[in-house]
Amino acid sequence: MALSETEVARWSRQLLLPGMGEASQELLRGARVRVTGGGLATAPAIYYLAAAGVGTIWIEDSDPVTPGCGAGFALGPEDEGRAKGAALVEFGRWASGFLAADPYRAGSRPTALVVCGSSLDVSRAIADEARLLRLPHVVADVDGQGGAVTTVPVGSPCYSCGSRPGLGAAPTAEGGAAMGALAALELVLLLTGASTEPRARRIEVFRGTPLVRATARQAGCACAGPAAAGLAP
Ligand SMILES: [Zn+2]
Numbered sequence: 001m002a003l004s005e006t007e008v009a010r011w012s013r014q015l016l017l018p019g020m021g022e023a024s025q026e027l028l029r030g031a032r033v034r035v036t037g038g039g040l041a042t043a044p045a046i047y048y049l050a051a052a053g054v055g056t057i058w059i060e061d062s063d064p065v066t067p068g069c070g071a072g073f074a075l076g077p078e079d080e081g082r083a084k085g086a087a088l089v090e091f092g093r094w095a096s097g098f099l100a101a102d103p104y105r106a107g108s109r110p111t112a113l114v115v116c117g118s119s120l121d122v123s124r125a126i127a128d129e130a131r132l133l134r135l136p137h138v139v140a141d142v143d144g145q146g147g148a149v150t151t152v153p154v155g156s157p158c159y160s161c162g163s164r165p166g167l168g169a170a171p172t173a174e175g176g177a178a179m180g181a182l183a184a185l186e187l188v189l190l191l192t193g194a195s196t197e198p199r200a201r202r203i204e205v206f207r208g209t210p211l212v213r214a215t216a217r218q219a220g221c222a223c224a225g226p227a228a229a230g231l232a233p
Contacts, residue, residue: 002026010098011053019194029055029098031191034110036060037117037126038084040171041140041147043074044180045114046088050096052188057092058104061085063118068173071180112191113137114183116176120163127152127159131223136190140183144169146205147179150215151186156200158223162215167206178205 003022008015011025031054035046038061049057061084065075069084074091085103092101104110113130115137117123123139130137131152139150139159143166150162182203189195198214205211217224 003029007053007098014052019189020192024192024194025053027192028053028188031111032056032058032109033187034058034060034104034108034113035088035116036104036113037115037122038063039116039118039122039140040069040071040142040173040176041116041180041183042084042176043070043088043091044177045116045140045184046092046101046180047074047095048181048184049114049187050092050099050101052184053096053098054188054191055098056100056102058102058108058110059085059088059092060104061088068176071173071177110135112187114187115139115159116180116183117141124160124163131158136187138183138187138190140179141166142171142175142179143167143206145172145175145178146207147171147175148202148204149179149182149186150202151190151195151200152215153190153199157215157217158221161218161221161223162200162202164202164204166204 014020033054035057063084065079065082065084065087075087079087089101092099115123115126127139134154136154137152141148150159152159200215201212202215203212
């Protein structure tokens, strides 16, 4: 369905960007993105996905709201102690009147995932689940005031293959805001086909310096199996 006049007016500036256009905006509107993992990048990712015009976001977070988890703008002190998932659903609905934000329901089939893990192990487990379901995903790792974002199109080297040691610093709200925004941008580029090569890539931002590198499959990794060849599951 074509964009309405209201939708064209809402995204008029974005529609002018190279690689974007009404067809791309329609793809974003039709996308169902599962945002999960419980990390500090979650709230910023929701905000920027909503701002870009993603139509549906399914939020999964069973932790309580803690100081800093809302990146200083999504959730405030008044939300502390609430269930973060429910608070973020409210935040998503506030962020855009064009967005359907709901809790994720097990078994629902998203178009793609944004994985904002509270730890590398959490991210690895969710990314592996997405790989086996043949769903494109973007993983945000928060590391100090920066971190890394790994983009995994279907059949590409997996998150584990693309991961590299970072600083190992304690995550900060600032790092969460930066990596959440970057993860949302990477997913928008992936969903619309506007990505530049390499599409399977890892963007690292440590000490303020961004570095983009193509990910490569590690010898013997399970991601080289039938799923990568398009045969399973
Ligand atoms: Zn792999």
